[in-house]
Every structure is written in C-alpha cells, then in structure tokens.
Amino acid sequence: MGMTMTQKILAAHAGLDQVEAGQLIEADLDLVLGNDITSPVAIREMEKMHTSGVFDKDKIALVPDHFVPNKDIKSAEHCKCVREFACKHEITNYFEVGEMGIEHALLPEKGLTVAGDVIIGADSHTCTYGALGAFSTGVGSTDMAAGMATGKAWFKVPSAIRFCLTGKPSKWVSGKDIILHIIGMIGVDGALYQSMEFTGDGIASLSMDDRFTIANMAIEAGGKNGIFPVDDKAISYMKEHAKKPYTIYEADEDAVYEAEYTIDLSSLRPTVAFPHLPENTKTIDEIKEDIKIDQVVIGSCTNGRLDDIRTAAQILKGRHVAKGMRCIILPATQAIYLQAMEEGLLKSLIEAGCVVSTPTCGPCLGGYMGILAAGERCVSTTNRNFVGRMGHVDSEIYLASPAVAAASAVTGKISGPEQLEKGVIER
Numbered sequence: 001m002g003m004t005m006t007q008k009i010l011a012a013h014a015g016l017d018q019v020e021a022g023q024l025i026e027a028d029l030d031l032v033l034g035n036d037i038t039s040p041v042a043i044r045e046m047e048k049m050h051t052s053g054v055f056d057k058d059k060i061a062l063v064p065d066h067f068v069p070n071k072d073i074k075s076a077e078h079c080k081c082v083r084e085f086a087c088k089h090e091i092t093n094y095f096e097v098g099e100m101g102i103e104h105a106l107l108p109e110k111g112l113t114v115a116g117d118v119i120i121g122a123d124s125h126t127c128t129y130g131a132l133g134a135f136s137t138g139v140g141s142t143d144m145a146a147g148m149a150t151g152k153a154w155f156k157v158p159s160a161i162r163f164c165l166t167g168k169p170s171k172w173v174s175g176k177d178i179i180l181h182i183i184g185m186i187g188v189d190g191a192l193y194q195s196m197e198f199t200g201d202g203i204a205s206l207s208m209d210d211r212f213t214i215a216n217m218a219i220e221a222g223g224k225n226g227i228f229p230v231d232d233k234a235i236s237y238m239k240e241h242a243k244k245p246y247t248i249y250e251a252d253e254d255a256v257y258e259a260e261y262t263i264d265l266s267s268l269r270p271t272v273a274f275p276h277l278p279e280n281t282k283t284i285d286e287i288k289e290d291i292k293i294d295q296v297v298i299g300s301c302t303n304g305r306l307d308d309i310r311t312a313a314q315i316l317k318g319r320h321v322a323k324g325m326r327c328i329i330l331p332a333t334q335a336i337y338l339q340a341m342e343e344g345l346l347k348s349l350i351e352a353g354c355v356v357s358t359p360t361c362g363p364c365l366g367g368y369m370g371i372l373a374a375g376e377r378c379v380s381t382t383n384r385n386f387v388g389r390m391g392h393v394d395s396e397i398y399l400a401s402p403a404v405a406a407a408s409a410v411t412g413k414i415s416g417p418e419q420l421e422k423g424v425i426e427r
Helices: 005-014 039-048 073-088 103-109 124-132 141-150 175-186 201-205 208-221 232-241 306-316 334-342 345-351 402-411 417-422
Strands: 024-028 031-035 060-063 118-121 135-138 152-156 159-166 194-199 225-227 259-264 271-273 281-283 295-298 326-329 377-380 396-399
Touching (some): 005 118, 005 225, 039 141, 124 135, 124 232, 159 175, 175 281, 194 208, 306 326, 306 345, 306 402, 334 345
Parallel strands (some): 031 118, 159 194, 295 326
Antiparallel strands (some): 271 281, 271 396
C-alpha cells in the first residue's frame, strides 16, 4: 500500500519503511516551537521531569508574540519566564522584541522550517509550515515540554484528504479565499485528524504567501496538518531563507485518501466567513444586505505577510478609511514591516487613516490592540471568528482576505474590491 506525503515524512522520522493511518509511532523532531502563552506551561512541566537540559538548543524556537510588547504585568511575567529559560539553556532561536515577529511568519522567514521536517509547536497554527512540504502540527504544552527534553513526540499517523487545485484564481482571489471556500465546503470538522494534502496544476499559480495562508488554516477544518508539494517556488523560497538541508517527499501513486476534491480556482470568488464559525461562508456576490462594521484588522499569522500588506495598500492608496471606522494593520515580522516601509506601503496606509502596529498576535485572540465592545462588528484577516474571540461575546467577526478587508475599511460595510474599483459602492 502506498503512502501519502505526510506518511512518508513520518515514516522516515520514525525510522520505519512503512506506516499506515492509525498507527502509533514515535518520531524524531526537527523543531519544537513555543510562544509567550504556551511556553511557560511547558517550561514548568519540563522542570518536573528533572532533565539535565534541552535535547538540542538549536532545534527549539521560542517566540514571544501574543502579548508583546507586554500589555500588562501578567504578560510581562510570562515573557520573563521564557526569556530566563532561553538564557539558561542558551536557546539559539529566541526572538525578543525588536527582532521578533508572529511566530508562523517568522520561522520560515528565518529559514528554520524546510521541506521534510517534522515540527511541533504549542500553537494550533503550527500547521503553517506545510506550505514548504514539512509535516508540522500543533500540540499541547505538555507535549512541547517532552519534545524540548527528548527531541521526540508520539503521533497517530493521520489518514488524508486530497485537494486537487486546478486553474488560476482571478485578480482579487487569494489563498484566504481558497481556504475559506474549502472550509465552507467540508466544514470545521471535515478533515478531523486528517492530513489535508494539496495537489494539482493550480498550485503553480499560488504564491508562497498564499500557500502559507492555506496551510495555516488547515486546523480550522479540523486537519492534523496541511501540506503542499515542493515545487520550484518552494525551493526558491528555501534557498533564499534557509541554510539547513531539506528533503523532498512525494506521495505514492497508489496512496490511499479518505476523500478527494477537485477545485477550479478560476471559479472562486472573494469569500467571507460570517459569525461564528469559519465554515459559515458566503461569496461577496451572495451578500445582498449592507453589513456595517466598526473595525478592520489586517494581519496575524494568516494574513500579515508582505503580499497582504501590498494588497491592502493597493486598495487604500488615495482613498480613506470611512469615518468612525478603525483600521489596524499588523505586519507579521520586523522584516515585513521594514520592507513595507521601504516600498512606501505604510505611508499609503497611514495617509488612508490606518494605524500600523508592531508585529503582534494581539487582537486575533482578543488579547489587546483591537478588542471589540458589545455589538461591534469587525472584518478581520485572522483565522477564527468564534464567539468572543476578539472581545465581547456580543461582538461579531467576519473573516476575509486583505482585499475584502481593505475595501470594507473604505466603505464602512462589507464590500468587495471589484465593487470599489467600479465605483458601485457609495460610502
């Protein structure tokens, strides 16, 4: 029986010639990740193990990004705990304020994630690195502690769903629209503990930023991981950012999939997930009523990359955020922030009435830098729109691409960029 791409990676890291869905294995880890919320719990658990130290100081990444710069005393104490642990164990990849970024954008940028790796992180969106052909998945803080101590983790080998992407998306359709379409199609538990494996000629038309976005939100469909084949774009990205070697794995022709879907990218439209689940999707054409909003957030580990900032600036340049609206821009890393500044994107955004923040997860999880009050609505490029996710339980979150978010900031209501371009929407 053939193996999927994910199964081949896991087999290699478990020292096995063959694995199959449902099998329990112990695999070697290439990277263990934690942030300022999850790492303190893992650190305390690791201390209980009475280990002599970490398994490899070069294969642990600690990224304070959720409540940084620290928003209060408690968050400062969490970061102090992580900082002291990093110093004590001489962790190579510890990223303090000033060089940090949102973890799932920062690690690929730093070249720490490459094809063929097995990566665990105490954050559910660790599945992002599948865009580069790695097996990466989120785990609990206890598993992170065991990973830091031993360099190993237990896995149940996942079965897989294959998504064959064909065609080329139209101008304003991005990776966010593609993954929202998929989640709307299969549901938030449609890929429960399964590997979402993307194939097809349509992948060639997707940028790396698109792929990171799609892999990032595999967890929102219940997926164990999302993974893309390693093509020329992925190889080029790794050569630019990484010095570590990579290994390319390909699924066997007779690999077994629980389900297979074919998606014509040219047929997709800008898509919005309505409250309170990412599966509650409508295309921009299906939204007939005026849905007035109070805030727009463009950023997060899902959509805070350079392509996202460029798209927002393209739409907002020469226009202005609607009166009474708040539009918050969060570049995902310092390098993205700097490049956006050098390209003049931040100037365009600030002149349009946006506020630009240092890299932080802040508003995505209802932490700070954009909390919603009762009755408020937000169009957000983040990944979850659960009840109370960004603030009050009576607030509403609409998930969308940077293009839809930027257009909505101009009109003060959920709007598509095409409508804005054609001038059919009046503010």
